[in-house]
Amino acid sequence: MPAADLLSSQGLRLDGRRPNELRRIRCKLGVFTQPDGSAYLEQGNTKVLAAVYGPHQASKSKMSTEAVVVNCQYSMATFSTGERKNRPRGDRKSQEMSMHLRQALTAAIKTEMYPRSQIDIYIEVLQADGGTYCASVNAASLALIDSGIPLRAYVTACSASLGRQSATHEPLVDVSHIEEAADGVCLTVASLPSTGSIALLEMSNRLHMDHFNIVLTRAMQGCRDIEVILDGAVRQHLAEGWTKQDVITI
Amino acid sequence: MVSHVSIKLASERVNHSVASNNDPPRFYTPGEVITGIQDFMRGHGTYAEDDCLKASVAGVMQKVNKLICIRPLKSRYVGEIGDVVVGRVLEVQQKRWKVDTNSRLDSILQLSSVNLPGGELRRRSEEDEQMMRKHLQEGDLISAEVQNVFSDGSLSLHTRSLKYGKLSQGTLIKVFPSLIKRRKNHFHNLPCAVSVIIGNNGYIWISPHKSDILMEGNKDAIENYEIQPVGKSERETMARVKNCILALVASKMMLDDTSIMFAFEESLKYDNVKELLDPEAMLDVAFLTQHRINIIAEE
Numbered sequence: 001m002p003a004a005d006l007l008s009s010q011g012l013r014l015d016g017r018r019p020n021e022l023r024r025i026r027c028k029l030g031v032f033t034q035p036d037g038s039a040y041l042e043q044g045n046t047k048v049l050a051a052v053y054g055p056h057q058a059s060k061s062k063m064s065t066e067a068v069v070v071n072c073q074y075s076m077a078t079f080s081t082g083e084r085k086n087r088p089r090g091d092r093k094s095q096e097m098s099m100h101l102r103q104a105l106t107a108a109i110k111t112e113m114y115p116r117s118q119i120d121i122y123i124e125v126l127q128a129d130g131g132t133y134c135a136s137v138n139a140a141s142l143a144l145i146d147s148g149i150p151l152r153a154y155v156t157a158c159s160a161s162l163g164r165q166s167a168t169h170e171p172l173v174d175v176s177h178i179e180e181a182a183d184g185v186c187l188t189v190a191s192l193p194s195t196g197s198i199a200l201l202e203m204s205n206r207l208h209m210d211h212f213n214i215v216l217t218r219a220m221q222g223c224r225d226i227e228v229i230l231d232g233a234v235r236q237h238l239a240e241g242w243t244k245q246d247v248i249t250i
Numbered sequence: 251m252v253s254h255v256s257i258k259l260a261s262e263r264v265n266h267s268v269a270s271n272n273d274p275p276r277f278y279t280p281g282e283v284i285t286g287i288q289d290f291m292r293g294h295g296t297y298a299e300d301d302c303l304k305a306s307v308a309g310v311m312q313k314v315n316k317l318i319c320i321r322p323l324k325s326r327y328v329g330e331i332g333d334v335v336v337g338r339v340l341e342v343q344q345k346r347w348k349v350d351t352n353s354r355l356d357s358i359l360q361l362s363s364v365n366l367p368g369g370e371l372r373r374r375s376e377e378d379e380q381m382m383r384k385h386l387q388e389g390d391l392i393s394a395e396v397q398n399v400f401s402d403g404s405l406s407l408h409t410r411s412l413k414y415g416k417l418s419q420g421t422l423i424k425v426f427p428s429l430i431k432r433r434k435n436h437f438h439n440l441p442c443a444v445s446v447i448i449g450n451n452g453y454i455w456i457s458p459h460k461s462d463i464l465m466e467g468n469k470d471a472i473e474n475y476e477i478q479p480v481g482k483s484e485r486e487t488m489a490r491v492k493n494c495i496l497a498l499v500a501s502k503m504m505l506d507d508t509s510i511m512f513a514f515e516e517s518l519k520y521d522n523v524k525e526l527l528d529p530e531a532m533l534d535v536a537f538l539t540q541h542r543i544n545i546i547a548e549e
Contacts, residue, residue, distance in 0.1 A: 235277050
C-alpha cells in the first residue's frame with residue numbers, strides 16, 4: 001500500500017522534489033583509458049562507475065556460436081552506504097543485481113553480431129542513495145556506447161513509487177533511499193524508450209491493481225526523460241572527441 | 251630528500267582538446283533513424299528495423315554512393331589484409347600460435363607462415379613443431395602482417411619477411427586503433443635514433459635504432475645485438491617519444507611518423523623527460539604539433 005507520508009500537503013516529496021521530477025543526472029564518458037569503454041554517472045547522490053571490456057575471445061566453457069556472451073559484475077564499495085561494511089562480490093544481493101543487469105543490457109546489445117566473443121561489464125557503486133539498479137543500467141548504457149559496441153537503442157532504467165496526497169494517489173518518479181526505506185512500493189523498469197519495449201520489470205511490496213498503470217506510465221516517462229539526458233551527454237562527448245578524419249568519405 | 255609532487259583538484263583538470271574550430275558534423279546515436287530503408291544499403295554501425303535505417307553506434311556518418319556506415323569514435327581493431335600489427339603471443343598450440351592483437355577474437359599465426367631461424371625454406375617437420383616454444387614463447391611480442399581475415403572476423407597473421415618477427419628490447423604503448431592513420435609504411439626510423447612500429451591495431455612499439463647492416467647480417471650478430479644493454483641516453487630518447495605519443499593521444503590526434511616527429515621536436519624545450527607527463531606540458535606539445543600540421547596542410 002502507498003505510504004501516507006511520502007507527499008507533503010503542498011504536494012512535495014521528502015527531498016523537496018515534485019512527483020514527476022527526476023534527481024539531477026550528471027555523467028561523463030570515457031573516464032578510464034584501460035577498458036574499451038567506461039562511464040561515470042551521478043543520479044542525485046547515487047554515484048556509479050561502469051567499465052566495459054570487449055568484445056574479446058570468450059573462454060571455451062562459455063563460448064556460444066550464435067551470440068556474444070554478456071558478463072556483468074555488480075559490486076558496491078565498502079563506503080557506499082551509511083554503514084561501513086565489507087561487501088563481498090559473490091553475495092546473493094549483488095549476484096541478483098548482476099543477473100538483472102545482464103537481462104536489461106542483453107536486450108539492447110546486438111548480440112548476434114559477435115559470435116564466439118564475450119563482453120564484460122563491471123559496475124561499481126561508489127555511493128548508494130536509492131535506485132542503484134537504475135543508475136547502474138544508465139551508466140552501463142553509456143559505457144557500452146563509449147566502447148563502440150552496436151546497440152539497438154539506448155537502454156535506460158527508472159523507478160517509481162506511489163504517494164498519497166489527501167484523497168488522490170500520485171505516482172513518484174526516481175525513488176530515493178528515504179522513500180525506499182519508508183516502506184512504500186517501488187517499481188523498477190528497464191526499457192528501450194525509443195522502441196517502447198520493456199527489458200525488465202521488478203516490483204517490491206504490494207500495489208493495488210488500479211494504481212499499477214499510472215505508476216508504470218510514470219516510470220516509463222522517467223526512462224524517456226533519462227534517455228534525452230544521456231543522449232545529450234553522448235553528443236557532447238562526440239563533439240569533444242571528434243577528429244577531422246572521421247568525416248572524410250572515400 | 252626533496253621530491254616534486256603535483257596534486258590537482260578535479261575542477262582544475264586540463265582540457266586536452268586542440269580541435270580546430272570548424273563546425274562539428276552531424277552525429278548519430280544508437281537507435282536514431284538515419285533514413286528510410288528504400289534505395290540505401292546498410293553498412294557497418296547500422297541496422298534495419300520498421301522500414302527504417304537506424305544507427306547502432308554513436309558516431310559520424312560515412313556515405314559511399316548508396317552505402318551508409320556509421321563510424322564510432324573508438325572500437326576494437328577490425329583487421330584488413332596487409333595491415334601491420336604488433337601482438338602478444340598468448341598460447342602455443344599445435345602448429346600455430348594464438349596472438350592477442352586487440353581485435354575481437356584472438357589472431358592465429360601458423361607455423362607455416364613464419365620464417366624459420368636460419369632462413370631456410372622447407373616443409374615444417376615434426377621437429378619444428380616441438381621447437382615452437384623455443385621460437386616464440388607465451389608473452390613474447392611480435393610484429394606481423396595480416397595475411398587473411400576469416401569469415402568470423404578473426405585474423406591470420408604471417409611474419410614471412412625480415413622486418414617482421416619477434417620484438418626484443420623496447421616499450422609498448424597501447425592506444426585506440428582509430429587514432430592510427432593507415433599508411434604505406436608503418437616501420438619508421440626516426441631521426442632521433444629511435445625506430446617505431448605503428449601497428450594498425452593501436453599497439454605501438456618503440457625500440458632503439460637498429461643499423462641496416464645488422465638487419466642483413468648473420469644470425470649470431472643479430473642475437474648478440476639483441477642482448478646488449480641499451481644506453482641511458484637512448485632510453486631517455488625512447489621515453490621522450492613515448493611521452494610525446496601519450497600527449498598526442500590525450501588530445502586525440504592522429505598518429506603517424508610526421509606527427510610523432512613534430513611532437514618530439516616540440517618537446518625538446520622540456521629538458522627533463524618526466525616534465526612531459528605534466529598535463530599542461532602535454533597539452534602544449536599537442537597544441538604546437540597541431541599548429542605545425544595545420545601549416546603543412548595549408549601548403
